[in-house]
Amino acid sequence: MLRQRILTALVLVPLVIGGVLFLETVYLSLVFALIVLWGGIEWARLAGLVSSGSRIAYAATVAAGLWSSAILLQQGQSGVWLLIIAAGWWIAVVLQLLRYRPGGVSEPGISMPGLLAGLITLVPAWMALAWLHARPGDGPAMTLFLLVLIWVADSGAYFTGRRWGNVKLAPRISPGKTREGVYGALAGAAACGLAMSMLQEFGILHTLLFVFLCILTTVFSVVGDLFESLVKRRRGVKDSGAVLPGHGGILDRIDSLTAAAPMFVLGLTAVGFPG
Secondary structure, three states, X not given: OHHHHHHHHHHHHHHHHHHHHHOOHHHHHHHHHHHHHHHHHHHHHHOOOOOHHHHHHHHHHHHHHHHHHHHHHHOOOHXXXXXXXXXXXXXXXXXXXXXXXXXXXXOOOOOHHHHHHHHHHHHHHHHHHHHHHOOOOOHHHHHHHHHHHXXXXXXXXXXXXXXHOOOEEEOOOEEEEEHHHHHHHHHHHHHHHHHHHHHHOOOHHHHHHHHHHHHHHHHHHHHHHHHHHHHHHHHOXXXXXXXXXXXXXXXXXXXXXXXXXXXXXXXXHHHOOOO
């Protein structure tokens, strides 16, 4: 499994880096949209839609959401409200995770709240990435940094958890995650934030705020990961799909990013970090 994960990453990572750095925002946004739409099809399955037609119809609904958010992007500050809604959603998810009590069986049938949750999860994440890449001055660099931040946090959590993990983080939702793994992720996030602050030549105040933002973003990346795990557990499946060898489905790769991206972009916008 680890070998498959590494081989898949060796193929995907250079493609992602090249796309972020060299594609114009409009074209990269289309690539992101295709990824999100595939994730929408997977989410439809997790929400109980059985037929291919119903899943495609749900993906079309996600596409309509992406189109609407693209219009908001053209209106500048109007898009901030969608990110604020997303932030409120992820705070509500934290409360849901804390209150979760496992049932005896997986949930049958179609979950309308689950379908709505997919829209709130996927659409703002796409908008945040498109907005971040279009940021004047350092948009591509910041977009790549966000992706690297998530990769470092995931890797830090994985390897730290394997080496020192003893205390389960959320055993009822994702038994493999440990608190020690989260500490490794947060340490990696702080190091990334400090390194980027030095490259950007931030002052002391902006450096402290940026490191804090990176840590907060990583916390919510863990929340995004746990939330997808919760959705899968309620449906009684291990992976959202099988399109990526060793990684599962698209949602299994972007679950952290769905929560992290809106929080990161909202923080950048609120504080006004120099570009």
